[in-house]
Amino acid sequence: MEKPLKAPAASNEAVRKSMQGNKRRDTKPELQVRKMLREMGYPGYRLDWKKAPGHPDIAYPGRKTAVFVMGCYWHAHEGCKYASKPKAHSEYWEEKFRRNKERDARVRAELEEMGWHVIEIWECELKRDKLAVTRERLEREIRYAFVEF
Numbered sequence: 001m002e003k004p005l006k007a008p009a010a011s012n013e014a015v016r017k018s019m020q021g022n023k024r025r026d027t028k029p030e031l032q033v034r035k036m037l038r039e040m041g042y043p044g045y046r047l048d049w050k051k052a053p054g055h056p057d058i059a060y061p062g063r064k065t066a067v068f069v070m071g072c073y074w075h076a077h078e079g080c081k082y083a084s085k086p087k088a089h090s091e092y093w094e095e096k097f098r099r100n101k102e103r104d105a106r107v108r109a110e111l112e113e114m115g116w117h118v119i120e121i122w123e124c125e126l127k128r129d130k131l132a133v134t135r136e137r138l139e140r141e142i143r144y145a146f147v148e149f
Helices: 013-020 028-040 090-113 131-148
Strands: 058-060 065-070 117-122
Touching: 028 058, 028 065, 028 131, 065 090, 065 131, 090 117, 117 131
Parallel strands: 065 117
Antiparallel strands: 058 065
């Protein structure tokens, strides 16, 4: 296994503070999806469930359903305007994004192999102009997972 590149130092204090402000859980997009699920009548989920591969952001263990709320930047969402590529330290960031994408694919495959239904909601799908379509898709996929089980 190749050794990951060491994270570069922040170019200035503002960048450092911005990067430190990134949270692993309870992000605004995640809170938005959780609110939608409650409004749809699907409470009772587990957060950051550690018993499943990848620690799904939102999990319904009894229904074997995992919801991942994917940040477009951190998960290098293909073709998304919110997934910009950093200009400084590009070698480090390309490697980081490549590893993130490989991990995402591996986790999804592991969950599906275990019989889980995996739902990915991208951050850009929660923007005002796409929210209604995203909500419909989420409700359709959750309903399918609950009926299928």
